[in-house]
Amino acid sequence: MVKAIEVAGLTKAYDGLVAVDSISFDVNAGEVFGFLGPNGAGKTTTIRVLTGLSRPNAGSARVLGYNISSEIVKAKKSFGVVPEQSNMYDELTGLGNLVFIGQLYGVPSRERQPRAEELLKTFGLYERKDSKFATYSRGMKRALTIAAALVHKPRLLFLDEPTVGLDVVAARSLRAIIKRLKESGITVFLTTHYLEEADNLCNRIALLVKGKIVAIDTPASLKSMAEEKPALEVSFKVPLTKAADELGRRLPGLAVVRADDKIRIYGGDADVVLHTILGYATENGTQVASVSSLKPSLEDAFVKLTGLSPLVMVAEKGGR
Amino acid sequence: MWYENLRSIYYIALKDMKTYYLKPPAISWGIVFPVAWILAFYLRNPRNFEELVPGLIAMTILFSTTAMEVVVINFELRLGSLERLLLAPVSLSGVLFGKILGGTIFGLMITAVITLASVLSLGLFSVNIIYLLLILLPSLLVFSSLGALLCVLVKEVFEAQTLANLPRFLMVFLCGVFTPISNLPPVLKQIGYILPLTYTVDGIKQSFGSVGDIAIAIDILVLFVLIPILILPATRLLARRFV
Numbered sequence: 133m134v135k136a137i138e139v140a141g142l143t144k145a146y147d148g149l150v151a152v153d154s155i156s157f158d159v160n161a162g163e164v165f166g167f168l169g170p171n172g173a174g175k176t177t178t179i180r181v182l183t184g185l186s187r188p189n190a191g192s193a194r195v196l197g198y199n200i201s202s203e204i205v206k207a208k209k210s211f212g213v214v215p216e217q218s219n220m221y222d223e224l225t226g227l228g229n230l231v232f233i234g235q236l237y238g239v240p241s242r243e244r245q246p247r248a249e250e251l252l253k254t255f256g257l258y259e260r261k262d263s264k265f266a267t268y269s270r271g272m273k274r275a276l277t278i279a280a281a282l283v284h285k286p287r288l289l290f291l292d293e294p295t296v297g298l299d300v301v302a303a304r305s306l307r308a309i310i311k312r313l314k315e316s317g318i319t320v321f322l323t324t325h326y327l328e329e330a331d332n333l334c335n336r337i338a339l340l341v342k343g344k345i346v347a348i349d350t351p352a353s354l355k356s357m358a359e360e361k362p363a364l365e366v367s368f369k370v371p372l373t374k375a376a377d378e379l380g381r382r383l384p385g386l387a388v389v390r391a392d393d394k395i396r397i398y399g400g401d402a403d404v405v406l407h408t409i410l411g412y413a414t415e416n417g418t419q420v421a422s423v424s425s426l427k428p429s430l431e432d433a434f435v436k437l438t439g440l441s442p443l444v445m446v447a448e449k450g451g452r
Numbered sequence: 453m454w455y456e457n458l459r460s461i462y463y464i465a466l467k468d469m470k471t472y473y474l475k476p477p478a479i480s481w482g483i484v485f486p487v488a489w490i491l492a493f494y495l496r497n498p499r500n501f502e503e504l505v506p507g508l509i510a511m512t513i514l515f516s517t518t519a520m521e522v523v524v525i526n527f528e529l530r531l532g533s534l535e536r537l538l539l540a541p542v543s544l545s546g547v548l549f550g551k552i553l554g555g556t557i558f559g560l561m562i563t564a565v566i567t568l569a570s571v572l573s574l575g576l577f578s579v580n581i582i583y584l585l586l587i588l589l590p591s592l593l594v595f596s597s598l599g600a601l602l603c604v605l606v607k608e609v610f611e612a613q614t615l616a617n618l619p620r621f622l623m624v625f626l627c628g629v630f631t632p633i634s635n636l637p638p639v640l641k642q643i644g645y646i647l648p649l650t651y652t653v654d655g656i657k658q659s660f661g662s663v664g665d666i667a668i669a670i671d672i673l674v675l676f677v678l679i680p681i682l683i684l685p686a687t688r689l690l691a692r693r694f695v
Binding site: 183235 | 460463470694
């Protein structure tokens with residue numbers, strides 16, 4: 133597997149405060165790699181170090197094969213960065229900003245304007261191409277900042293909290309764009325504190341807490357780590373008030389609990405459990421309305437693996 | 453690599469010209485301020501005005517180059533747009549030099565207009581163009597670099613403007629702009645000799661055929677030496693913001 137990013141023992145401290153603490157991970161070419169953690173976990177610091185904006189105190193990293201300490205300018209030609217702050221130039225138009233970035237990255241002059249216009253169309257900004265960046269809405273500014281990171285056709289894209297501060301529609305639109313980037317073969321390094329966003333977009337996720345990586349795996353594997361016992365959730369067409377107690381009696385050793393008008397049964401053999409449920413329903417003159425297998429969410433995995441409340445992820449940045 | 457850095461320096465300077473140099477601070481400090489001084493001195497003494505031309509050209513260089521240069525880096529650091537430049541394949545010193553070049557080009561344009569107007573209106577056709585260019589070009593780079601250095605010495609935009617006024621006004625009064633440096637008391641004369649505008653004023657005077665206090669070769673040499681002396685610490689100070 134070709135590696136887009138290779139990090140070994142990377143450490144970064146500011147004034148004695150360790151922001152990133154000896155982290156090691158690899159990002160495969162072509163995958164969307166999520167860096168998930170609460171505010172202050174070290175996500176942005178990691179991006180700043182990997183993109184050459186900060187120097188590491190210890191450890192090493194290679195981005196697209198280039199050593200970030202000695203070959204960062206070469207590496208910059210092949211990656212794009214979308215910082216958390218939409219930092220294009222207020223005084224330049226949307227088109228002017230993209231053309232300027234094209235100039236900085238050495239995009240040939242005959243390709244700059246067509247490439248910029250193509251990106252403006254892709255991001256739905258073409259109608260406002262001659263408007264100054266200062267006049268754009270927050271969502272439009274975010275979209276142009278992402279477009280700017282793609283002007284030079286990078287092989288790797290760093291996205292730092294791309295949907296923070298966006299309304300639901302704009303955030304959904306950006307997630308669709310990230311999916312399209314993934315389909316086009318671009319490697320994406322995505323930091324986010326939105327669990328659902330990471331779950332939907334990422335091939336693999338690293339959970340970062342207080343500068344340390346506590347787990348790296350696929351969303352499915354992370355979720356399976358939180359799955360202690362198989363669980364079924366059942367509801368009856370006519371709710372039975374004593375169903376939980378009765379099923380608990382009929383399924384000794386299993387945890388049976390009531391959740392609103394549904395019953396959750398943890399553990400046991402699925403065939404035996406289903407047979408018992410159907411028998412109980414028939415005996416009581418009702419039918420099973422629904423049966424579903426309960427799978428742990430990424431939030432469950434986050435709680436289990438980090439020991440943190442998922443509320444820290446939504447409270448700190450005004451997340452949705 | 454060097455070619456890519458040069459290309460980026462050029463485009464950063466060009467972008468700064470478009471985005472900043474028609475802004476109120478650039479116009480008021482870079483154009484209105486020197487023109488107002490020139491008019492004031494012309495109205496006071498129109499007969500010997502040509503004697504003041506070298507000093508006024510030097511003052512135009514000083515104010516036009518530093519007008520935006522002292523604010524532009526901190527302004528972009530605050531907006532986060534300087535990071536945008538540093539994310540591109542260009543070195544930090546390349547970004548800084550692009551900023552300095554923007555101030556230099558703006559200063560060159562204003563200074564060229566003032567110089568041409570002075571030469572044509574006062575009939576100063578005996579000017580030695582080669583000497584004048586050898587003084588003007590390094591001077592523009594020196595004062596633009598000084599602006600960049602003053603800018604990165606502090607963190608706030610208004611602090612830089614305030615800080616810049618001290619050397620600017622010291623130089624206006626101690627470097628021979630209005631009074632020949634030889635007429636200054638010994639202590640002030642010594643201070644004058646450590647200020648770069650002295651060499652600009654003296655060099656321009658000699659370009660216009662007047663007798664200078666220092667050999668013009670020394671003026672040119674000092675100005676060229678001052679460029680790296682100002683740029684190197686500015687680069688280091690800027691790099692510290694990205695440790």
